[in-house]
Amino acid sequence: MPYNPQKHHRHSIRLKGHDYTQHGAYFITICTRGRQCLFGNVVNGEMQLNSLGNIALNCWQTIPAHFSHIELDTFVVMPNHIHGILIITDNPVGARHCLALNQHPERNTEKFGKPVRGSISTVIGSYKSVVSKRINIIWQTKGQSIWQRNFYEHIGREEKSIDNIREYIVNNPQRWADDPENTTSNSDALDYIFDIPF
Numbered sequence: 001m002p003y004n005p006q007k008h009h010r011h012s013i014r015l016k017g018h019d020y021t022q023h024g025a026y027f028i029t030i031c032t033r034g035r036q037c038l039f040g041n042v043v044n045g046e047m048q049l050n051s052l053g054n055i056a057l058n059c060w061q062t063i064p065a066h067f068s069h070i071e072l073d074t075f076v077v078m079p080n081h082i083h084g085i086l087i088i089t090d091n092p093v094g095a096r097h098c099l100a101l102n103q104h105p106e107r108n109t110e111k112f113g114k115p116v117r118g119s120i121s122t123v124i125g126s127y128k129s130v131v132s133k134r135i136n137i138i139w140q141t142k143g144q145s146i147w148q149r150n151f152y153e154h155i156g157r158e159e160k161s162i163d164n165i166r167e168y169i170v171n172n173p174q175r176w177a178d179d180p181e182n183t184t185s186n187s188d189a190l191d192y193i194f195d196i197p198f
Contacts, residue, residue: 021119023088025073027165028124029152030082035183037079038135038146042176052135052146053077059131060084067123074166076173081181083169085162086123 032038039053049057056077063086064070073085116122132145176182 021088021116025162025165026086026088026120027162028082028084028086028120030124030128031148031181032080032146033148035080035148035181037184039077039079039082041079042173045174045176047077047079047173049077051138055134055138056082056131059127059134063123063127066126067118069118070123073162074169076169078172078176078179078181080183083172085165085169086120088120 039056040048040050042048047053057075060075060077060082061072064072069088071087071089073087075084076082128145128147132147135146136142136144172179
């Protein structure tokens, strides 16, 4: 089907005018394409990663090696999504900074489709790309993204809010049965994008 701007328009879900290179804590959620459960299963309230889930985990853990201004905080791989907190610091080696964020619309603002170097969008785009590439090697496919378009983020503005997010992430596997991302409880939602070769 040819591109029709009246039907095929994308909108950024980023906070308009926010500087996504600014230090602070960012709660990230990235879902798999079609919400397909690719990364393993939750068994007795604990996430059991398969080989694809281990790729998602290992690639997340290497983010600071590629982006020295990023520190990792709480993280979980779920069957069809990941949750994690990324902290942009002023000091790549120093202590964590979970400081209140102030908007600076004049600096480094994201423009839809034009990520800023070192921004959260750039970090997540890189992460999604490397995970997809490694999984494509396993599947012997080319250029197939395993992720849904875009990602969700929440800016942690206060330490109490960040602590609540950490608790949510840690407890996510125990709440999988009631998770809105859990497509196994809604068989009508299952429309598999990928034929997993194992």
